[in-house]
Amino acid sequence: MENETVSLEAIVNNNLNGRDLEEFNRIYYGRTDNHEVKLKESSIAAAKEADFELAAYAFPAKKEQTRPPRIVKVGVIQHSIAAPTDRPVNEQKKAIFEKVKKIIDVAGQEGVNIICFQELWNMPFAFCTREKQPWCEFAESAEDGPTTRFLSELAAKYAMVFVSSILERDENHSDILWNTAVIISDTGSVIGKHRKNHIPRVGDFNESNYYMEGNTGHPVFATRYGKIAVNICFGRHHVLNWMMFGQNGAEIVFNPSATIAAEAGSEYMWNIEARNAAITNCYYTAAINRVGYEEFPNEFTSADGKPAHKDLGLFYGSSYFTGPDGVRCPGLSRTRDGLLIAVMDLNKNRQIKDRRCYYMTQRLDMYVHSLSKVLELDYKPQVVHENEK
Template sequence: MSTTRSTLRGGLIQMGLKSSTDNDPETIRKAMIEAHLPLIDEAGAAGVQVLCFQEVFTQPYFCPSQDPKWYESAESIPTGPTVTLMQEYAKKYQMVIVVPIYEKDDVTGVYYNTAAVIDADGSYLGKYRKTHIPQVAGFWEKFFFKPGASDWPVFETQYCKLGVYICYDRHFPEGWRALALNGAEYIVNPSATVAGLSEYLWKLEQPASAAANGCWIGAINRVGVEEPWNIGEFYGQSYFVNPRGQIEKEASRDKDELIIHDMDMDMIKEVRNNWQFFRDRRPSTYTKLTDGE
């Protein structure tokens, strides 16, 4: 059961790719893990309580391709090597870690875009599978990912009630609301998004969702350009946004970076008592939102 504290220290890690996409997925995974470990150690030494990485953090964003090679990068959760390793680090630093990786299901040939959640004692709490899967030029995600049906889990960590929403999910306000109604105080959104059409939305949607739901959000994006696809620049700018929709801490555009921020969790109650959006909801009038499904 979570023990909500007045201050929650969060950490977000953004990073560029550390190995050529010509290499096999296991070589790439090892290079990305090696690059992350010093920042994980830094987060642990700084007393970070909840740490999150970017979307599919052990691999390139391979969805501009439709190459079955990348199926080999998928891991079992929680028994695969990456989650097992992160359980050790979570226990070492008494730090909740959100681990976004490519997941292979027990059913052969079925794969998900998933984030595993590890509690501060190293125990595996569960996972969230990306719900909304895009299929547009440069983002052929349906080739790689089956849509998740995780029923909006909220994880009772030692430090907070934690929700996860992954990348393209953020364009859909229904999931933010579902997570908040299920009790989420802090929601992380690990992403891989490039400059162009969506960049102006990067600092619009998560702040709007934080304000609409009276919760904290941590938004994480990778950095750099990934060969050979060159679909654009992953523009970093990971940030923490408060329940008023104000960005309080932001990372750089183009550097590997760990950002750390102390979140005032008392603000959740203050904002919700002031706006009362949950009291004033009229769900009985919203049936057209789901009619015909």
């Protein structure tokens, strides 16, 4: 990946300084100072040894007279796969566990309270191939599969909540598969799970060959550190999906994703979608994307007339956080593994709701009425034409 652009931030910092850089930060990020948080020297050394990027930023709120601050440390982890895709399934999974544990250990010593991984973090993103074997063998129980057991031990060790996106094997319902986020409590117990609501059928991302739309609605999980929700990957393109997590009281919504920089990819949308959701819904968002190229043993096609290929293109990382006021932090690299930490004051959510009145003015009653009409078989769009009587 030596020829790939490292990050948008690298381009900016290499070419701007002084007032120009300050103005860029003000206009693009929403503040002139990114509020970088000091990290432990031991954490920096461990990140260097394990070869992953480490950064932390604060999202402070105004001091209130009737409520103490509600400070929570939240981390997101982006990473590449750790073994070639032609290696045995258990070997591939074990290699990822070993790599990611080093990152989790650093998060633990930094006192991170909640960690979210990228979409289907414990396996290659093999759904482009449309092959059932061996990829379906990565599927496992959400409640007591090897990935959940692995994380449960670390959750109890560090009093850390995990949001773990896996390929779920639903053993109680005919062994069918789901794209599922498992929420593991700081005690190591499974709080619950959420299944991906929106499944792409575009280009190489024909994921309905493996799993269909989820059946868990829009759950919000009340953890020790705050109320969290998970808008899995393709759901970020659906504004009502984001909205419903807010209606159910989410304070932080994670968007674990697997998205690419190729022509059919979404990199130009990546920096705005989770940010827009934070603004519209007055909650924190975290956008997490995997990193690297993943080459598969057999060629596959995209049904677009282009030659068959063995990889999807670059998964461009660039994970970032946004506050409820729309202020965001610099993102992680496009090419490297990384841990990004946000020190959030959750009081900011209500402060922004009070200030901007989006919930007060949203007119749900009007939209419910309008949408019910759209679903009617004889629906006629509300279009007014010139000279119409």
